[in-house]
Amino acid sequence: MSIKISGVGKRFGDFVALSDIDLDIPSGQLTALLGPSGGGKSTLLRIIAGLELSDTGTVEIEGTDATDLPAQKRNVGFVFQHYAAFRHMDVAANVGFGLKIRKRPKKEIAAKVDELLSLVHLSQFADRLPAQLSGGQRQRMALARALAIEPKVLLLDEPFGALDAKVRKELRAWLRRLHDEVHVTTVFVTHDQEEALEVADQIVVINNGRIEQVGGPDELYDAPASEFVMSFLGPVTLLDGRLVRPHDIEVVAVPFPDSYAGHILRFSRVGFEVRLEVALVDRPEAPPVLITLTRAEATAKRLEEGAPVWVKPVEGASQIAVSVETETVEETLVSELAG
Numbered sequence: 387m388s389i390k391i392s393g394v395g396k397r398f399g400d401f402v403a404l405s406d407i408d409l410d411i412p413s414g415q416l417t418a419l420l421g422p423s424g425g426g427k428s429t430l431l432r433i434i435a436g437l438e439l440s441d442t443g444t445v446e447i448e449g450t451d452a453t454d455l456p457a458q459k460r461n462v463g464f465v466f467q468h469y470a471a472f473r474h475m476d477v478a479a480n481v482g483f484g485l486k487i488r489k490r491p492k493k494e495i496a497a498k499v500d501e502l503l504s505l506v507h508l509s510q511f512a513d514r515l516p517a518q519l520s521g522g523q524r525q526r527m528a529l530a531r532a533l534a535i536e537p538k539v540l541l542l543d544e545p546f547g548a549l550d551a552k553v554r555k556e557l558r559a560w561l562r563r564l565h566d567e568v569h570v571t572t573v574f575v576t577h578d579q580e581e582a583l584e585v586a587d588q589i590v591v592i593n594n595g596r597i598e599q600v601g602g603p604d605e606l607y608d609a610p611a612s613e614f615v616m617s618f619l620g621p622v623t624l625l626d627g628r629l630v631r632p633h634d635i636e637v638v639a640v641p642f643p644d645s646y647a648g649h650i651l652r653f654s655r656v657g658f659e660v661r662l663e664v665a666l667v668d669r670p671e672a673p674p675v676l677i678t679l680t681r682a683e684a685t686a687k688r689l690e691e692g693a694p695v696w697v698k699p700v701e702g703a704s705q706i707a708v709s710v711e712t713e714t715v716e717e718t719l720v721s722e723l724a725g
């Protein structure tokens with residue numbers, strides 16, 4: 387294991403930001419810390435970096451106890467959402483800065499900077515100032531700078547968070563490719579489940595200062611350990627006391643075995659997708675069941691608003707029986723909304 391976190395806890399005053407975190411982060415992999423805002427992801431990352439001290443527990447990096455080591459002795463590189471560049475230095479000088487203060491020979495620095503700029507596809511911008519780069523290019527420069535010192539561990543706190551959706555997507559794919567080339571143990575914080583599912587080898591879901599589940603993207607998506615994980619990783623709907631994914635529900639215009647009868651309350655088209663809200667005959671007071679399918683499927687099945695339908699989860703669908711509280715909360719909410 388590259389990073390071993392044992393029994394880590396952190397309070398800010400009375401507020402418990404992290405409680406009793408145990409986590410192994412494997413060497414050479416890309417691990418995402420995923421969870422809602424305020425859950426404790428950044429605090430955990432900062433504790434790994436040495437920018438924050440934990441109240442309890444230990445952090446081991448590559449077999450060395452780093453709990454009491456200052457940040458600069460941990461051999462970690464980090465990149466934050468808003469990269470603070472040296473504005474008066476060109477891109478090459480920014481990337482080589484860490485090597486310069488480590489007093490490496492000029493020739494070695496120049497060679498390393500060349501190599502890194504080519505790795506992050508910024509070679510032609512070596513002489514520009516940071517202000518003359520786009521946001522995405524600046525974040526790539528930040529990554530090159532973090533990699534320059536050849537860190538054992540690379541820590542990224544929402545590195546693409548400040549960028550627009552299209553650039554984010556491009557950089558995400560690029561980060562994955564970069565990681566496949568350099569293989570440095572990387573931990574990145576995100577609240578975007580799609581980003582984690584697309585990029586990470588391992589995902590750690592963090593909520594309310596605790597780890598909800600650790601696993602590969604498929605494992606978390608297909609076998610979520612809790613209602614929280616299931617609903618955080620993708621859309622869900624409630625069907626007869628179970629959480630199911632809206633695309634995992636079969637819907638047919640004629641009765642079929644073990645299905646629930648209902649009718650289509652709402653039929654809406656969003657791009658290639660059709661979204662249905664179905665009211666069940668047996669549970670008229672329950673919130674409508676949400677179902678998604680392709681437009682072609684909806685047409686072939688002759689589905690339309692108001693029509694009677696029969697629904698059931700498809701074979702092998704991930705499902706979680708919800709706790710009584712969740713159901714009651716939903717029903718109370720619906721009856722409140724209904725007045």
Ligand SMILES: Nc1ncnc2c1ncn2[C@@H]1O[C@H](COP(=O)(O)OP(=O)(O)OP(=O)(O)O)[C@@H](O)[C@H]1O
Nearest residue numbers: 398401403421422423424425426427428429430577
């Ligand atoms: N220095 C601090 N003083 C007091 N409270 C803090 C401090 N740093 C963080 N917190 C609190 O600890 C909790 C966890 O914060 P943290 O930044 O780790 O969450 P996060 O999961 O990274 O959320 P986000 O995605 O919004 O950054 C939050 O409720 C935050 O307000």
